[in-house]
Amino acid sequence: MNGSFSCSTRRVSWHEQLLRRRYHVCFSLRRFILLLCAEIRWEEERYTDGSKWRFLEHKGPVFAPPYEPLPDKVRFCYDGESLFAHVFVEKFAKMLDHEYTTKDVFRKNFWKDWRKEITSEEKSKITDLNKCNFSEMSEYFKLQSEARKQMSKEEKQKIKEENERILQEYGFCIMDNHKERIGNFRIEPPGLFRGRGDHPKMGMLKRRIRPEDVIINCSKDSKHPKPPPGTKWKEVRHDNKVTWLASWTENIQGSIKYIMLNPSSRIKGEKDWQKYETARRLKKCVDRIRSQYREDWKSKEMRIRQRAVALYFIDKLALRAGNEKEEGETADTVGCCSLRVEHIKLYSKLDDQEYVVEFDFLGKDSIRYYNKIPVEKRVFKNLQLFLENKQPEDDLFDRLNTSILNKHLQELMDGLTAKVFRTYNASITLQQQLKELSCSDDSIPAKILSYNRANRAVAILCNHQRAPPKTFEKSMQNLQTKIDEKQNQLSAARKQLKAAKADHKASHGDKSKKTVEVKRKAVQRIEEQLMKLQVQATDREENKQIALGTSKLNYLDPRISVAWCKKWGVPIEKIYNKTQREKFAWAIDMAEKDYEF
């Protein structure tokens, strides 16, 4: 382990590692070719055997604090009778303010699971959720949260210190000579599953995860994490083909949850870099692929036509692939390959446009995708063909799924999958927009506005929406008030300047000259402030229903942004906050001002 882990030392050594690794790969590549005369794919990987690390040591996860029963007097009412609560009742009571506790599915699932938890005596007594009154508990929780807000500085400080201590102890691991931050070292506490959209499992009980449920992954020669006293791990394994430190199976979907490293870690950063490199390779052959799928629209084979139209949508509209999902297990959402007849409408003429397709479906996280776009005639005719003799609930692309599509893509370019198109189109859009919008005469705030607009174009393309913030209208109003005030200030300042000038004209004194200068500066300052506020207002208004974060974090090659900052003299802090700078440290190190995606 190196002695120092300060940010800059780490970054430099990482960069060095990148360089060394290239050499290493080239070397082993040559050796492999000599030995095997085999076709080896050149990969940006640290180890050629697919292993992800050599040494991994950590302290294991932090478990949810044990359940502490409420004071005896805090109970819930059943049909007039006062009863003691349990963990899940508590959770239910805490959610009372949310709309979903009124939903049938939520209540039904909660009721079913809750009854499994209670004693037979309680079971015979409590027979109807609607007769339960949790309001007393709910009140108690509200009081508690008030009390927490009112805590003294010392108490708050103490909690903060304790959190920091836990972070220092459990929040880091050592992977191959580097101390790395762990992403989520705390195990999720028990609670009620919510899920998004119309989830059939909402309200079910998420059980507590115990050490006996947890698999630990670390290297053999490391100091193994200790389970809490009196407990055992489910298993300790030493699998260096994976990157996770601990895992367990969650009880709602039966899926596996992992503890992995923070995005600032080498292992995540490298993967991220690789992702953008793949997207850049797509850039080189996207024209070929596009003309290929346009050819395929004419194919005699239905499956090829479907594949080609689907790919066109993925490319043009940045749709997700759309894997099949198990019915009834999750909310009914779709992506490109899983689109159904009911999700599109065709208009040979709409307003003044020809061949318009209207999309209306729920995508990931049950976010609605709604879009009307004119398509080429051939696509339109194909879609009409795909719709023939089908019911609304039938698959639009009945001869296609993601694995067929991805297999095809793999043949077109090594490492190409459906999601690469999203990355590619997002990044190339940002680069294009930045070129178009940036203007050297602009002030820094105006440049940042341009950046945000470019970012926004991408977010719109990727359909990254958000619910308008609850306080949106009010905060807009506040900002407008500020702008008005500033404007008044400005005219006042201008008047003063004018007066000072007149004064100076009359007296020609040194003192009056100074006053003019002072007043001129004041006007300038206020003008600047006003401009800043106006830019802020524009930015906020345009951003009302758009979430920039996801694209910034997952789709935009950070080197584009870094290069843009360098080119236009915008400090990187204006674009990326601290966490983002840590995540994109590799790009901040690598990209020069002439970087091209």
Next chain:
DNA sequence: CCTCAGACTTGTAGTCATACGT
């Protein structure tokens, strides 16, 4: 082939902490 577990990325909402104006 097909299915499904597994691993890893992407996504929004909500909570928390802090900067800001009063």
Next chain:
DNA sequence: ACGTATGACTACAAGTCTGAGG
């Protein structure tokens, strides 16, 4: 110094994609 609005950060759900195994 205080309270609130805002951005940072966390939580954890929900996707994508691969590859093992029948």
